[in-house]
Amino acid sequence: MARRAGSADLPLHSGRVPAWLGSRMARLGAVVTEAIVHHYGREEFLRRLAHPFWFQSFGAVMGMDWHSSGITTSVIGALKRGLGPLSGELGIHVCGGRGSHSRKTPQELTAIGERVGFDGEMLAKASRLVAKVDSAAVQDGFDLYLHGFIVTDDGKWVVVQQGMNGESRLARRYHWLSEDLKSFVEAPHVAIDGKNQGEIVNLTDRRAEASRRGQLDLLRDLGPDRIAREAATLDGRGKTPAPPEAPFLPHLVMPAHHDVRPKDVMIRRLHGALAAAADRGPADFSELLLVPGVGARTVRSLAMVAEVVHGAPCRFADPARFSLAHGGKDRHPYPVPLKVYDETIGVLKSAIGQAKLGNDERLDAIRRLDDQTRRLERTATGPSLPAFITDERRRSHDYGGRSVFGWEPPPAEAEDGTGSAGS
Incomplete structure (x- = not known):
């Protein structure tokens, strides 16, 4: 049975992703x-997308506002653009999006189903039902x-959808995963992200099964007009006892502050x-490190991507x-280092290209970075977070x-205020 896995607060932010970043994110x-x-x-990739903590980290490593x-x-937009040309090779298709794009999801699923062979009509129905559950149930x-x-x-899927609350200036993200899904109307979520906003009517909870049956019985036996009269009569007589609290789940708090502070990072x-x-850079990326002033910095980004x-x-x-790894578009924690970003993409593309030819050496080098990170983090020391960010900003011009x-x-122009702000 699919289950809820956690929650998070997501401050609403306005603004657009600039083209120079959007293309790189894709x-x-x-x-x-x-x-x-x-x-x-592929199934593991779907599981990652269904994990709210991983999803937020994935966006942050791409240079988006880490908390918003x-x-x-x-x-979702970057994956739709970036994976579109690879859909035939990877067998992964991204449908929907924001606003009017979301309403085109059923048609997209039907068209893809006709092309690759899964039941697109059934998945279109699933798409509509998922949206109905999160908006009505x-x-x-x-x-x-x-x-x-x-x-x-092969017809396996994940849904990521998001709602907003204009009064609280918060968003809530919902994750669905088809794996082990037995019911759309009883505890179907893998995770719901968002701050508790008070009493919530959740008819998908297992404890609401009797309520769902009762509502159908009421509608059949009394009719909508009598139900409305009964509800008006009961109004003001107090509330039914709240259901028992659900088991404790991880709760990711995305703060309102935009800057990255020491409390936000496991140093x-x-x-x-x-x-x-x-440790691994000189051994595994010797050719990369021949690029003055950029190569070693890129290996640090690769460690986080790994x-x-x-x-x-x-x-x-x-x-x-x-x-x-790659900063943020709004200059928090520092500007996006485009030379580093492009080199990161180049190294990964080269490693993937070699792996497709049967040579996993470069991809294995990236995996060794991740292995070494876990081994060294128990004993490694380094700069404080403010010192790290200050140094990165000082070098920002050199990194593009x-x-x-x-x-x-x-740096000299930044200090005396003569630097250009043109984009």
Whole structure:
């Protein structure tokens, strides 16, 4: 039986992903997907998408705002663009999206089903039902505005959808996974992300089975008009006792502050990644390190990307840490280092290309980075988080730093205020 796996608070953020970042997110998302599928298979990739902690970390390593609701829209969009050309090879298809794109999901599923051979009409029905359950059966104050449906050639799927609450300025993300799903109306979620907003009407809870039957009986025996009169009569007479609390689940809190603070990062894991990059870089990426001023920095990013590919679920409790790979579009924790970002994509694409030819040496080098990170994080030391971020900002111009505010100027120009802000 599918189950709930956790929750999170996601502050609502406005703004758009700039084209220079969006295109890179599509490429990085595609190559990370290829690496996961190569090592662990398509079903494991679906399981990752269904894990709210991993999903947030995946968006953060792409350079999106690490704590905000915008990660959901941007990750689904990036995967749709990046995996589209690879759908025939990988057997993974991304449907839906935000707003009007979400309403096209059933038609997309039907068309893909006709092309690859699964029952597209059945999955289109599943898409509609999933949306109905989260918008009507789970009445938690969040209005759905995004619906992403990712399906494989053999008909397995994951749904990631999100609703917003304008008054609280929060979003809630819902994850569904077809694996082990026996019912759409009884405890179907893998996870629901979001802060508790008070009393919630959740007719998908196992404890609501009697309520679901009772509502059908009432509708059949009394009719809607009499039900409305009875409800008006009962109004104001007090509430029924609340159901027992559900078992404790992990709760990921995405704070309102945009900057990355020490409390947001497990520093020992950051130090482990830095130490692993220094230890494995010269041995495994010697050609890469010939690029002055960029290569060693890229290996540090690769260590964090390697964790996204290989890490266990418990490794993603601090999504902010993954923003330290490629920064953020709004300059938090620092501008996106485009030279590093592009080199990361290049190394991963080269490794995947070699693996397709039967040579796993480069992909294995990336996996060794992740293995070494876990071994070294128990003993490794390094800079404090503020010192690390300060140094990264100081070097930002050399790394091709860019944000929605423009290119990063050289340090001297930044200090005297003469730097350009053009984008």
